[in-house]
Amino acid sequence: MECCTTEMDKRAQGARRPAASRWQTLWQDILRGVWTESSPFRLMIAFCPALAVTTAVVNGLAMGAAVIFVLVGTNVMVSLMRRQIPREVRIPVYTIFIATFVTIADLVLAATVPNVHQVLGLFVPLIVVNCIILGRAEAWAAHVPVDRAFADGLGYGIGYTISLVMIGIVRELLGNGTILGLRLMPDGFVTWQVMLQPPGAFLTMGMIVGLFNLGSRLARERQLRMAARPRSPSAPLGAAPGASAS
Amino acid sequence: MRSSTWRMILVLALVSTLSGGVLAGFYSWLNPIIEANRTKADLEVGFKGIFPEAANFEIEVPATSPESDDAIYRVLAADGRLLGYAFKAVGEGFGGPIKMALGITADRSALAGVRVLQMSETPGLGTKIQEPVFTDQFVMKPLTDPYQLNQDIDGITGATISSRAAVEIIRTGIQSAMERMGQPVQMAAASTTEEEAASALPDLPEDPAEALVSMAMAAGFDAAMFMSMGTTPVEGAKTDPEVFVGVTSTGETGAVGFRASADGVEGPVEVLGIIDPGNRTLVSVRVFHQQETPDLGDKIATDAGFQEQFKGMSIESRFEVGDDIDGITGATLSSKAVAEAVRYGIAAARAAGLVE
Numbered sequence: 001m002e003c004c005t006t007e008m009d010k011r012a013q014g015a016r017r018p019a020a021s022r023w024q025t026l027w028q029d030i031l032r033g034v035w036t037e038s039s040p041f042r043l044m045i046a047f048c049p050a051l052a053v054t055t056a057v058v059n060g061l062a063m064g065a066a067v068i069f070v071l072v073g074t075n076v077m078v079s080l081m082r083r084q085i086p087r088e089v090r091i092p093v094y095t096i097f098i099a100t101f102v103t104i105a106d107l108v109l110a111a112t113v114p115n116v117h118q119v120l121g122l123f124v125p126l127i128v129v130n131c132i133i134l135g136r137a138e139a140w141a142a143h144v145p146v147d148r149a150f151a152d153g154l155g156y157g158i159g160y161t162i163s164l165v166m167i168g169i170v171r172e173l174l175g176n177g178t179i180l181g182l183r184l185m186p187d188g189f190v191t192w193q194v195m196l197q198p199p200g201a202f203l204t205m206g207m208i209v210g211l212f213n214l215g216s217r218l219a220r221e222r223q224l225r226m227a228a229r230p231r232s233p234s235a236p237l238g239a240a241p242g243a244s245a246s
Numbered sequence: 247m248r249s250s251t252w253r254m255i256l257v258l259a260l261v262s263t264l265s266g267g268v269l270a271g272f273y274s275w276l277n278p279i280i281e282a283n284r285t286k287a288d289l290e291v292g293f294k295g296i297f298p299e300a301a302n303f304e305i306e307v308p309a310t311s312p313e314s315d316d317a318i319y320r321v322l323a324a325d326g327r328l329l330g331y332a333f334k335a336v337g338e339g340f341g342g343p344i345k346m347a348l349g350i351t352a353d354r355s356a357l358a359g360v361r362v363l364q365m366s367e368t369p370g371l372g373t374k375i376q377e378p379v380f381t382d383q384f385v386m387k388p389l390t391d392p393y394q395l396n397q398d399i400d401g402i403t404g405a406t407i408s409s410r411a412a413v414e415i416i417r418t419g420i421q422s423a424m425e426r427m428g429q430p431v432q433m434a435a436a437s438t439t440e441e442e443a444a445s446a447l448p449d450l451p452e453d454p455a456e457a458l459v460s461m462a463m464a465a466g467f468d469a470a471m472f473m474s475m476g477t478t479p480v481e482g483a484k485t486d487p488e489v490f491v492g493v494t495s496t497g498e499t500g501a502v503g504f505r506a507s508a509d510g511v512e513g514p515v516e517v518l519g520i521i522d523p524g525n526r527t528l529v530s531v532r533v534f535h536q537q538e539t540p541d542l543g544d545k546i547a548t549d550a551g552f553q554e555q556f557k558g559m560s561i562e563s564r565f566e567v568g569d570d571i572d573g574i575t576g577a578t579l580s581s582k583a584v585a586e587a588v589r590y591g592i593a594a595a596r597a598a599g600l601v602e
Contacts, residue, residue, distance in 0.1 A: 100265040
């Protein structure tokens, strides 16, 4: 699972930022999962449930809630026991943690919201093999104290939930004319049934990834433009003399 | 740091035991709730949904085995009156098993109704089998009907497998339950073609006036000839509808005809209609020309039931698809085009002074 340890993780873990308070570090940890490394649009993993359950927004929300619970729980447990777990058996141990939390989530869903649980069906138990959870346990929780592990799990879980809701909104609105069951499209709207099926899921995913990439590119270009701007009239930064600031 | 084998075994054993204990605790706490939810749903949504007055249930035929959930219950009202019989039936659907509740009337001659209890079908498509548009077909349905999809049962467009599965479950459920109650039921044989339903509509002649005569004869209305009175502009209609006066075989004026069109999905939908000016009702409506989607929108022209429902409707009706008119499933816009064209035709006939 070393593939799931990103460069950002290594840098973030080792970073010493004496100016930043503990809370600021934790906040950064949360934000990383929600935006910079969110899945499945940036860190392109965990597609399967994202495509399968997002035929309705409420399914995405329930799935996301379960993932947050499992992620946070597993990260905390792994972090708590990080010095006790022998390296050779770490994967089985992580998996037992994950499976336990997933089973608890499954039971709670079945007891509290049986309708939603029925629709999610097999995909709740499948959270066990969701890449994000084992990935974060291996790449992060095993190397950081409990509070940072908690923050990381929260961030990634929230990021995943937001992504599921985004896909769900597109698919439910176009495929059924509703969002969360409320009819939003005008009466004459003919539903795009393809949206409720796998091709529609892939199309939606592709579009959103494209939008994210576009957003990143524009942000980067803006940053470059800002950096090329001279700081003061008498000291142009790296620009040739006479070149106008753009 | 290389760990000793003992340490590995110890940690794994500890973690597993802990996990097992925690899960056992959660399970024993939550499982009763889950089971209660399930039986409550079966009862409330299923049996009471079919028999709203149900107050007590007694076992008529016990379950075939302790694990199977197929006991047949006598459904009793609060005063002890027998309302009917209820039982559950399971089968394979598209995305997983489908569990349904079936109800049989007290005299054992018809289905009281059906409800879906559990399913994993595609949301928005297969899940429509639980909606009244599908389940209402089974209310008071004689047990001797064929119970075949596309014959006496309409499936959900775009959810053929789910619909077929549901019909299978209902049919085999009825057969097995009636046999266990000692009254095996014989359902009508399935017919081999679907064309029987569609062949009821005769083709219309090319000429509108002759087509109207053919429609009048089919409806049993006396009209030897229809004379065109020209077109009359109607507010909202892109093409002015044409109105006709029907002449009976004795030379008197009788019915009023119209030819009107409205925009469908793929082009204009042209409709012929005959009005009875005395009763101010529609005698007949036929779709004359259309270019709608084959096998979907064009059912407005091939479906006899859709066109026949206009018969006898008052000309004052708003002809709203969904309220006054049943549209073709999956062809809402085409159906609405027909309704709109009928409205224009009637408006033209009234504007021309042929009908009050």
